[in-house]
Amino acid sequence: xxxxxxxxxxxxxxxxxxxxxxxxxxxxxxxxxxxxxxxxxxxxxxxxxxxxxxxxxxxxxxxxxxxxxxxxxxxxxxxxxxxxxxxxxxxxxxxxxxx
Numbered sequence: 001x002x003x004x005x006x007x008x009x010x011x012x013x014x015x016x017x018x019x020x021x022x023x024x025x026x027x028x029x030x031x032x033x034x035x036x037x038x039x040x041x042x043x044x045x046x047x048x049x050x051x052x053x054x055x056x057x058x059x060x061x062x063x064x065x066x067x068x069x070x071x072x073x074x075x076x077x078x079x080x081x082x083x084x085x086x087x088x089x090x091x092x093x094x095x096x097x098x099x
Contacts, residue, residue, distance in 0.1 A: 013060055014057060014060070017053055017056045017060070018053060020052075020056070021049050021053045025049055025052075028048075029045075047089060048086075051082065051085060051086065052082075055078055055081070055082045055085075059074065059075060059078045062074055062078075063075075
């Protein structure tokens, strides 16, 4: 667990976040090659990439300012916020953002 602590406190973590974001965006890119059910354009990739990278980066910046014992709670909060924004942008559950 101490290794996670040192990674979060180093600035290299933002490179890892960028790499993970790129890898996650490969999923819809590959899916578009296999099926016509996934149909993303450049805007979709930019928005989703930004959402992933910014959410993870802000979590890191917040976690650096809080005691380690609160990281789990803050992480769950960021995950819930991320999923909510993703759902709104995808299909617009409570708003018309995704429409």
